[in-house]
Amino acid sequence: MSESTEQVQITFIESSGVEKTVSANIGVSVMSVAAANMVEGIDADCGGGCACGTCRIYAETNIPDLFEAPDDMESAMLEFAADGDIPQRLGCQITINSRFDGLRIKVVE
Numbered sequence: 001m002s003e004s005t006e007q008v009q010i011t012f013i014e015s016s017g018v019e020k021t022v023s024a025n026i027g028v029s030v031m032s033v034a035a036a037n038m039v040e041g042i043d044a045d046c047g048g049g050c051a052c053g054t055c056r057i058y059a060e061t062n063i064p065d066l067f068e069a070p071d072d073m074e075s076a077m078l079e080f081a082a083d084g085d086i087p088q089r090l091g092c093q094i095t096i097n098s099r100f101d102g103l104r105i106k107v108v109e
Contacts, residue, residue, distance in 0.1 A: 006098070008023075008100045009101055010033065010101075012034055012037070014040040015107055015109035020039055024096050025096070029093070031091035031094075034055065034091055039107060050074055052077075052081075053080065055092050056107075060106050061104065066099060068094075070089060074090050078090065088108055091105075
């Protein structure tokens with residue numbers, strides 16, 4: 001999916017509890033939007049290559065099928081990097097779409 005000029009509003013909740021509501025273009029990754037808006041806790045060390053696990057997030061509300069299932073590479077990285085029982089995802093592997101408008105995303109500590 002290519003980047004669009006259509007935007008949605010997403011609220012990132014940093015591990016400190018600080019909330020940042022930002023405008024995000026459809027078609028870009030959650031990680032890119034978080035990094036561009038200096039969301040604390042999204043380090044994006046590998047630049048979106050699914051190689052570091054420093055963009056772990058989860059949706060505050062459980063919306064079935066909001067995120068596509070992780071591929072094998074992301075699943076392996078999450079096995080290595082994830083902690084706890086929270087269903088985490090890598091923000092670099094999630095592309096923003098119109099269903100994300102109003103979404104609240106927690107940054108994993």
